[in-house]
Amino acid sequence: MVKIPLEDVTLNTEFAEVFIGGSLLLTTTPVPLNANNVERFSWHSENEAVATINSSGEVKAIQEGVTNIIYRCGDITKTITVNVVDRVQAFQGPHILSAAAPCIIPIRDFDTGGEGYAFHDSD
16 A cells, blocks of 8 residues: 655634634544545644643633644644634613714614614604
C-alpha cells in the first residue's frame, strides 16, 4: 500500500458563537482527501472554564467568554475561536428612550398594513 501523507486539514469553521449550555461539533477534512498516513491528532481548549472539547470534536459551552479551540495533528495546528454568550433576554417594557441615545425605529404606513411597529395612526 502506498502511503499518502496528510498535507493539511480544513475546518468546518474558524469562528463559532454558542449559547451557555449549548454544544457544537467541530470537524476536519484531510488534504488530500485520500491521505492515509495520518498521525494522531488532539483537540484542546485554551480556557476550559469557558468551553471544553472532547476527542470527537464536540464543544460544550460552560460560561460566557471567548476561548480558542486548538486542533493539532503532527506539524499541523489549527485554531477556532469560540464565543460563548448568554441567551438574550426578552424585551420587557415599557422603556423610555433618551434623546441623547441614538436609535432607529422602523415606521410603516399603517393604512397599508404593518401592525406591530412603533407608530399607529387612526385614519
